[in-house]
Amino acid sequence: MAEAEESPGDPGTASPRPLMRDLKAVGKKFMHVLYPRKSNTLLRDWDLWGPLILCVTLALMLQRDSADSEKDGGPQFAEVFVIVWFGAVTITLNSKLLGGNISFFQSLCVLGYCILPLTVAMLICRLVLLAGPGPINFMVRLFVVIVMFAWSIVASTAFLADSQPPNRRALAVYPVFLFYFVISWMILTFTPQ
Amino acid sequence: MLQQDSNDDTEDVSLFDAEEETTNRPRKSKIRHPVASFFHLFFRVSAVVVYLLCEFLSSSFIACMVTIILLLSCDFWAVKNVTGRLMVGLRWWNHIDEDGKSHWVFESRKESSQENKTVSEAESRIFWLGLIACPVLWVIFAFSALFSFRIKWLAVVIMGVVLQGANLYGYIRCKVGSRKNLTSMATSYLGKQFLRQNTGDDQTS
Numbered sequence: 001m002a003e004a005e006e007s008p009g010d011p012g013t014a015s016p017r018p019l020m021r022d023l024k025a026v027g028k029k030f031m032h033v034l035y036p037r038k039s040n041t042l043l044r045d046w047d048l049w050g051p052l053i054l055c056v057t058l059a060l061m062l063q064r065d066s067a068d069s070e071k072d073g074g075p076q077f078a079e080v081f082v083i084v085w086f087g088a089v090t091i092t093l094n095s096k097l098l099g100g101n102i103s104f105f106q107s108l109c110v111l112g113y114c115i116l117p118l119t120v121a122m123l124i125c126r127l128v129l130l131a132g133p134g135p136i137n138f139m140v141r142l143f144v145v146i147v148m149f150a151w152s153i154v155a156s157t158a159f160l161a162d163s164q165p166p167n168r169r170a171l172a173v174y175p176v177f178l179f180y181f182v183i184s185w186m187i188l189t190f191t192p193q
Numbered sequence: 194m195l196q197q198d199s200n201d202d203t204e205d206v207s208l209f210d211a212e213e214e215t216t217n218r219p220r221k222s223k224i225r226h227p228v229a230s231f232f233h234l235f236f237r238v239s240a241v242v243v244y245l246l247c248e249f250l251s252s253s254f255i256a257c258m259v260t261i262i263l264l265l266s267c268d269f270w271a272v273k274n275v276t277g278r279l280m281v282g283l284r285w286w287n288h289i290d291e292d293g294k295s296h297w298v299f300e301s302r303k304e305s306s307q308e309n310k311t312v313s314e315a316e317s318r319i320f321w322l323g324l325i326a327c328p329v330l331w332v333i334f335a336f337s338a339l340f341s342f343r344i345k346w347l348a349v350v351i352m353g354v355v356l357q358g359a360n361l362y363g364y365i366r367c368k369v370g371s372r373k374n375l376t377s378m379a380t381s382y383l384g385k386q387f388l389r390q391n392t393g394d395d396q397t398s
Contacts, residue, residue: 017274044289049266056262063255077255078348103295105287163293 026050029109033116036155043106043159051112054119055084058183061122062190080186087179088112095164095172102163111176114156118180121148122187129192141188149184153177222315226279230319233276236268237327240353244334244346254345261349269356272324273363278302280316283367299367324364328357 026049032039059080092107100107125141156176164172224230240261243250247257277283282302289295331353338346 016278019270022270022274043293046287046289049270052262052266056259060255060259075345077258078345081348101293103289103293106289106295 022047022049026053029113030116033113033155036158043102043110046106046109048105048109048112051084051088051108051115054112054115055081058084058115058119058122061119061126062186064192083182083186084112084115087182091175091179094175095160098168098172099165100160100163100168100172102160107160110156110159111179114152114159114180115183117148117151117155118145118183118187121145121184122190125187125190126192129190133191145184145188149180152180156180223313224315224319225313226276226316229276229279230316232271233280233320234323236264236271237323237357240264240268241327241330244349244353258349262352265353265356269360272360276320277360277364277367280320281312281364281368283364285363285367299363299370301367301370324361328354328361331357 025045025047029047029050059077062076062080064076088108088111091111092104095102095107096104121144124144128137128140128144131137153176157173160176161169161173243257243261243264247254251257273285277285283300285297285299287295288298331350335347335350335354338344338350
């Protein structure tokens with residue numbers, strides 16, 4: 001379920017699937033998100049490993065260093081997970097109800113992979129925050145988050161927009177906009193204390 | 194009588210053995226892929242163990258959660274792509290064709306006459322035991338987390354249910370085959386059990 005597969009020739013031989021092939025496929029999709037161009041890679045050979053890695057990374061980076069060891073960031077970790085996956089599922093259902101011809105897992109795959117620019121933004125924000133708070137600090141983070149947010153939107157609409165009829169495109173893209181906006185907001189308002 | 198019953202047990206058609214004719218073939222009972230068998234059980238059992246012992250193993254909830262997620266992911270990949278094929282000769286995947294339509298494909302390896310391609314009974318038992326027991330455990334954990342209000346664990350537990358349930362569902366569909374209906378299979382199995390019990394009772398009485 002977590003990945004689509006092209007069956008390698010003879011269906012009678014059930015040999016194990018090579019791991020390197022899957023790892024390379026995930027890497028290739030990351031490249032396609034960073035340099036979005038019209039291609040079918042994310043859609044045809046979908047897999048959900050990239051979104052899982054990105055979600056876990058993002059959730060780990062959004063942890064606050066709390067002095068109290070009992071509430072050590074558990075709810076925030078689960079919160080990020082729930083927002084990302086619940087949001088992606090809702091957008092997919094919305095897109096399907098609007099009559100899009102994209103399958104459930106393909107849509108989850110695209111939305112999940114396009115979180116990559118925002119994860120990079122989170123990384124940059126955490127590094128910038130090491131320099132100490134201040135207005136310049138905030139302006140830099142704001143600029144980075146806005147750029148990466150735009151990148152995510154462009155990448156995901158490049159893959160998703162074609163699956164909708166033209167008069168419904170705005171209706172299908174608007175929830176995507178909202179989804180990445182919420183994640184960008186979480187990244188921008190993150191403070192380590 | 195007892196001898197008869199035990200013979201029936203070894204030739205018993207288990208729930209997941211849909212092909213009747215294979216019961217007459219001699220089944221190997223040695224384990225042909227020990228590494229695959231080990232890893233099939235290792236990831237699943239470790240995930241359950243880490244979940245149960247998280248308080249004692251580490252004081253950090255995050256570390257436990259990430260470990261369990263990692264183990265569940267490795268287990269999903271290993272069972273779907275490696276152990277199912279090696280141990281029982283089944284595989285399932287999703288195929289997107291030219292029109293963008295998605296199809297789910299469930300395949301089972303044909304029983305060939307070659308010695309090294311038949312399914313070993315010990316491996317089959319290990320496979321199905323691991324495949325069925327763990328999702329059931331995760332469902333029990335889900336209810337216990339819900340009712341004892343340990344809500345922060347719910348995300349991980351639901352992930353466990355979904356990933357392991359998906360493998361279970363995929364492999365059951367492979368075994369049953371795309372033509373047979375799952376409910377008719379279950380009814381015929383229950384009917385067989387019922388019949389065997391009644392005829393057994395008749396013989397013993």
